[in-house]
Amino acid sequence: MTNRPPLDVRRLRQDFPLLAADPSLHYLDSAASSQTPVQVLEAMDNYYRHFRANVHRGMYRASETASVRFEEVRRKAADLIGAHEEEIVFTRGTTESLNVLAIALTRKLGPGDEVCLSALEHHANLVPWQMAAKVRGFALKVLPLDTEGRLDLEAARTLIGPRTKVVSVAHVSNVLGTIVPVQEVAALAHAQGALCVVDAAQSVGHLPIDVRRLEIDFLAFSGHKALGPTGTGVLWGRKSLLDGLEPVFYGGDMIQEVFWDRATWNETPWKFEAGTPDVGGIIGLGAACDYLRLVGVEVIRRHELELLAYALDKLRAVPGVKLLGPARAEERSGAISFSVAGVHPHDLATVLDTENVAIRAGHHCAMPLLRDLGLIEGTARASLHLYSVPEDIDALITGIAKAQKIFRV
Amino acid sequence: MTAEPIHDASEELYREQLLDRYREPQHRGRPERFDHSHRELNVTCGDTCEVFVRFDEGHVGEARFEGRGCAISMAAADLLMEAMVGKSATEISALTEADMLKILGVPVGPARLKCATLALKTLQKALLEQK
Numbered sequence: 001m002t003n004r005p006p007l008d009v010r011r012l013r014q015d016f017p018l019l020a021a022d023p024s025l026h027y028l029d030s031a032a033s034s035q036t037p038v039q040v041l042e043a044m045d046n047y048y049r050h051f052r053a054n055v056h057r058g059m060y061r062a063s064e065t066a067s068v069r070f071e072e073v074r075r076k077a078a079d080l081i082g083a084h085e086e087e088i089v090f091t092r093g094t095t096e097s098l099n100v101l102a103i104a105l106t107r108k109l110g111p112g113d114e115v116c117l118s119a120l121e122h123h124a125n126l127v128p129w130q131m132a133a134k135v136r137g138f139a140l141k142v143l144p145l146d147t148e149g150r151l152d153l154e155a156a157r158t159l160i161g162p163r164t165k166v167v168s169v170a171h172v173s174n175v176l177g178t179i180v181p182v183q184e185v186a187a188l189a190h191a192q193g194a195l196c197v198v199d200a201a202q203s204v205g206h207l208p209i210d211v212r213r214l215e216i217d218f219l220a221f222s223g224h225k226a227l228g229p230t231g232t233g234v235l236w237g238r239k240s241l242l243d244g245l246e247p248v249f250y251g252g253d254m255i256q257e258v259f260w261d262r263a264t265w266n267e268t269p270w271k272f273e274a275g276t277p278d279v280g281g282i283i284g285l286g287a288a289c290d291y292l293r294l295v296g297v298e299v300i301r302r303h304e305l306e307l308l309a310y311a312l313d314k315l316r317a318v319p320g321v322k323l324l325g326p327a328r329a330e331e332r333s334g335a336i337s338f339s340v341a342g343v344h345p346h347d348l349a350t351v352l353d354t355e356n357v358a359i360r361a362g363h364h365c366a367m368p369l370l371r372d373l374g375l376i377e378g379t380a381r382a383s384l385h386l387y388s389v390p391e392d393i394d395a396l397i398t399g400i401a402k403a404q405k406i407f408r409v
Numbered sequence: 410m411t412a413e414p415i416h417d418a419s420e421e422l423y424r425e426q427l428l429d430r431y432r433e434p435q436h437r438g439r440p441e442r443f444d445h446s447h448r449e450l451n452v453t454c455g456d457t458c459e460v461f462v463r464f465d466e467g468h469v470g471e472a473r474f475e476g477r478g479c480a481i482s483m484a485a486a487d488l489l490m491e492a493m494v495g496k497s498a499t500e501i502s503a504l505t506e507a508d509m510l511k512i513l514g515v516p517v518g519p520a521r522l523k524c525a526t527l528a529l530k531t532l533q534k535a536l537l538e539q540k
Contacts, residue, residue: 344479346454346524347423353520354419362454376455377477406423407480 004296007303012295013387015039026357026392031174031202031335031364031383033224036288040228043287044280055279056253056270070279073286074269080289080297081200081219082210083236089269090282093233094201095124097220098168100235100272101197102128104245105166105218106136113138114163116156116194118180119145119372120173123365125199129168138165145372149176149325156188164194171209172202175364175379176325177308177332179207186216195241201225205288206304206333206385208297217241223281227385228288232281235272242268249274300386305329307384311336311393318400320409324379337364337379340400342409345380351403357395359383422515423480431480436473436490443471447535451527456482458531460490469493469501474528481521485513486528498536504529 013019015037019027027035051065058064074085091097106115106129115129119142133140141164143156151169160167167189169180186196197218203209205226211219218241223232237245247254247265251274256264265271292300309329315321320341326332340348345361352359362378363370370376382396443461450457456478463471472490476483492512493501509529510517517525 346456346479346521347481350422350481350518350521351419367455370455378454402419406419407428 004299007295007299007386009303009387009389013389015291016387017041019387022356024356026355026395028382028384028388028392028396029358029360030385030388031225031381032360033230034205034227034385035387036224036229036284037227037291039291040284040287044229044284047280047283052280054276066279069283069286070277073282073289076286076289076293077234078236080209080293081204081221081234081236082212083219084239086269087236087239087242089235089237089242089272090277090285091220091233091235091272092231092278093222093224094199094220095222095233097233097235098124098197098199099128100248101168101218101220101237102132103248105195105197106132106138107246109136109138109165111137112163113165114141114161115139116141116143116160116164116167116189118143118151118169120149120151120170120176120178120180120369121168121366122170122174122199122201123367124201125168125170125197126368139163142368143167143169145178148327148331149173149178150331151178151180151185153181153184153188156185160188160192160194162192164189164192166195166197168197168199170199170202172200172206172333172335173325173366173369174202174335175337175366175369175381177335177337178325179203179331179333182216183214186214190215202334205292205297205300207301211236223285223288226288227291228285229278229281231278232285234285239268242272245272247271247274251275253277295386301333303386304334304384304388307388307390307393308332308334308336310390311382311384311396314393314397318397320404321400324373324375334385335381335383337381339375339379340403340409343403343407345378347407348380348400348403351406352396352399355395355399355402357392357399359396422517422521424515427484427513427515428480430484430487434474434483434487436487437475438473439475440471440473443473445535445538447531447538449527449531449534451478451482451523453523454479456524456527458482458486458527460486460528460531460535462493462532462535464498467497469496472532474531476528478527479524481513481517482524482527485509485525486531488512488514489528489532493532501536502533504533 053062074088189196204221349361448459458476
């Protein structure tokens, strides 16, 4: 596996319609949403053209084919993260997965209990817990960062205590790019009898993930950040834990038997999937998982790491640019946040757009983190994926110089 | 790399007049006297704008703003405050996004529309609130 050759990025870029159609486009916003390869589009198209039917209920061939293709995505997604297929719950994305967990895991919590989050969290791994805390009366604790934006494990050791029932952390920060040592966090949680939830929106497809090796309990990710279609996602949980949780959404497909005054639930994972799922989207997600596995996530990581080091070096050399997050590329993944003195991030993004460089500017749905960093006006963020090339970084550098010229800084 | 000519959209958007307003606003700062004020947040980026309006006999005598944001939102606020002097509350309430873009005088794409109209939104809400 580790001896696999480096990526043939030039060839692989031809799989991505937007990049193939416009070779001058420098797409540096994969942390917001990745591009989608034709293999994914074809898988979805195939469903809509050849076996477009609902799943799990039709007694005819199209529905049977749809059900088989839909169900086999559980194995594809499971293989990508080292899980078992019956542990894969399909959702609309990381946000929905985390909302489900924040409700389902806190039903029995109350005053005196605590849930710990890291200071890196995206709003999607903060607000659902805040709301649950309001309803149930438990307390939220925030695990702090060190000066480089890394999780302070020593502080975490003291904050995660006997009152802690759940520790929910991002695997990779969507703002700072920091890789959080989730295995250590999970060990701290388990030592106190707490569960460990991982928001893997920024890591699936970028870092090799094996949920058994990480010894975590739940994991959430989105299809659209991992080469799949928008509106698809996964909630993974250990089978025994999912079995013990009550569903959050109710309706068709998730039930076993219904009476006028009560109902019983379907088995895991279906009891968490109320209503007709995004069949075409999930089939597309399966193709995305295949694509990532075929290319090899370790190979992708090696490519991104090389490019990340190149980008950090280049950006560091630009006067007025301040980089956020860990200094060492090895401690980071995909996202590179920075500020340019005298140029507001939005203005920078607009100028870069005229150079056909697509970046993200703003608070990246992590307002508390940016407030902590004293950067409430936001940051500029460039982010990578397997199709990113050094020319994208060069164009970014050129665009920054242009913005500095316009703003005379 | 694209081989675009020097003349491009960013040069049109960031005209000198607009950048001057951003660097050296003429109507910035909280005044001592005002009748209406309101503070608004641009949720997409965290930019803030606060406006203060004083009426003299039914017409704006002075309008000023405070805030933090990008060149577009801050220049728009400064130009809007200037354009409001002499206007009635009814006239201000009737202003549209198109009017705001006319005052700003540069082409603004959909991605920056919220920046360009933050001050107008703030001003119109201010009129609904007493000091």
